[in-house]
Amino acid sequence: MIIFQVIIGFLTLSYPGGIAFSLLRRTPPPKVAASRSRVGLAVEFLDAAVMLLVAHTLLDWTSIPPLLWFIPVALLAAALVGAVLAWADLPVWRAGKPLRRTQVFTVLHVLVTVAIVVVVLA
Amino acid sequence: MKRRLTLVAAAAVFTLVAGGLTLPRPPQPSTDAQGDAALSTLLGDALQRNPGALDAVSVAVIDDSGVSHAGVRSGPDTEFEIGSVTKTFTAALFADAITRGEVTAEQPLGELLDLGDTAAASITLEQLATHTSGLPRLPLSLGTFVGALWSQFSAGDPYTADVDQLVAQARATTPGEPGTVQYSNFGMALLGQALAAAADTEYASLVAERLTGPLGMDASYLPVETSGLKTDAPTGYTASGRSAKAWTLKANAPAGGLRSSAADMALYARALLDGTAPGIAALEPTTDAGGGDRIGYAWFTSILRSTTTGKNTSETPFTWHNGMTGGYAAFIGLDFEAGRAIVVLSNTAASVDTIGVELLEAAR
Secondary structure, three states: OHHHHHHHHHHHHHHHHHHHHHHHOOOOOOOOHHHHOHHHHHHHHHHHHHHHHHHHHHOOOOOOOHHHHHHHHHHHHHHHHHHHHHHOOOOOOOOOOOHHHHHHHHHHHHHHHHHHHHHHHO | OHHHHHHHHHHHHHHHHHHHHOOOOOOOOOOOOEEOHHHHHHHHHHHHHOEOEOOOEEEEEEEOOEEEEEEEOOOOOOOEEOHHHHHHHHHHHHHHHHHHOOOOOOOEHHHOOOOOOOHHHHOEHHHHHOOOOOOOOOOOOHHHHHHHHHHHHHOOOOOOOOHHHHHHHHHOOOOOOOOOOOOOHHHHHHHHHHHHHHOOOOHHHHHHHHHHOOOOOOOOEOOOOHHHOOOOOOOOEOOOOOEOOOOOOHHHHHHOOOEEOHHHHHHHHHHHHHOOOOOHHHHOOOEEEEOOEEEOOOOEEEEEEOOOOOOEEEEEEEEEEEEEOOOOEEEEEEEOOOOEEEEEEEOEOOOOHHHHHHHHHHHO
């Protein structure tokens, strides 16, 4: 189904691209909420990696030129550069939010992400 | 500044190494076909030109000299889902039911299925058979859309409606303007269920009693439900090479639920070429399908165009249908002038139409 391929393709490019754009622009500081902490950033990268896994597994690479795969990988690499530059200035957990609630949401988020991986690879 | 340059260089290296190592590699089957020597060569060449099939491909050529088989990782008896080629069986049942006097071409669907006084009730059986009913490809609902997306995600069967639910979907659907060909799985599923109702049986039984049984297609069957699959029923692969679950389609089985083999499909094709298949009138093109194509009951009739030049290779039409499920693709083409038919079955959901057309072209 073409619409499914388009949705996956859009997410695969926009998600790591969004992280990279958010982290690499100098002013104002990163606006992506999860990127305001090291844990949030790690979770975002987990999401981006899963997004690439989904695209790698589900996209019809007989119709899409495989060399286009380098685009999301390059965006992820750019996001990694931004993460390295931002890492030292980030708190472990996001400031100004209840720690317990943030932790619970983080665990739930990771569980959902793992479930997606299981469904895709099953 | 130096740190940034280092990071940029590291990102470039990461992109090249990680991207290169994980670069998607479209499925490339072995092109080492077995079987009839000449056909194996043709098939191997066609597979090299048309990548996509991941694993098993089985081909049969049927002509006056008999049946030739060739296959990659498969034999003539290997089981495949034939997807929408099933529609040609539903079409044959329709033409046969007209001959038997069970239904008429102009009979409203509402006389056979409980559609009340809804718009779908006035659709005729012939409109369903020629895809001119105005019904959409699939029922338009959020549930259908989400189900289709989920099936793509999980590589599963998106068709989960039973007959009552299918009829309810028809009641809830407002068809578009009838008369123009708009390919509809929904419509063909309703046609199959209406024919079953007219014969007071189930669709799978109708196919077995009136088509596959009389034609000796002993390996062909409609599982309808997962529980109806044979214990060793194979499954195929998505176009990206992922293992796909079997599609049984439940109430939508008349639109694509049949499993068969190249040997069985050769029997079907032989009977179609000979004009001895039940419901042979289904092949007669009656309606303009656009682009120079015409359609009979499910069957399309087109002028053979070269797959390399795009130009017509002759003015002789050929009759065909293709099919695809989550893990399979199929093609059947009939060249009545040459007395030849081609069947191509693959256990990857990547079109084999071009391979089928190339083999028909090569045979001319």
